[in-house]
Amino acid sequence: MTKVKESSTNQASRKFLAECDLTHAVRLMSGRWKLPILYLISKGQNRFGMLKKVIPNITERMLTLSLRELEDDGLITRTVFAEIPPRVEYALTEIAMDLLPICDHIRHWGLKHKQSIIFTD
Template structure:
């Protein structure tokens, strides 16, 4: 298993730990897109059009440092770099699926509610 960046304390709230590792506006979306396929940076940019290159690169680097994402560099010209969920990152699939299910349900309920 890959080395992961340590969390501040063993006594830290588990929810804080999850937020530290996968929180932020783009990390769950990045992981969701990597669930079924390996992608290059440009492919992720196309899938997540509102993310800036700087934020995408930063979040990918943080996810890699946490052992969630694997970055593979191929020795070619031009260099080819691909990102995928690591084996450890795949342990988050149930969490991501629950988030997706909750979001779909929320959107459905919100669309059924009259405007206030």
């Protein structure tokens, strides 16, 4: 969620893990607000103000940071319109749209997992 910092074991293993396609992918989804944002954009909530309204608890700062990261990771595009007051629209990229059906699988598994825990504890 921030810039690259100094070199360290931390950075080294991050790089190492990025070589694996799986951990690379999971890292892209890993910010707290990333997937909610992606999902909502796909549902038409494609402006800063809209997202702010529909995501409870998110702060403007985190919304900004998350949008920037999603953009840097090639998951959303950002279009600025030369209007006042400003208008900026976000949209999913193709690769992000490919992620949506996988998210359905993950969501389904998440529910199953919740239920499996109820019956185990």
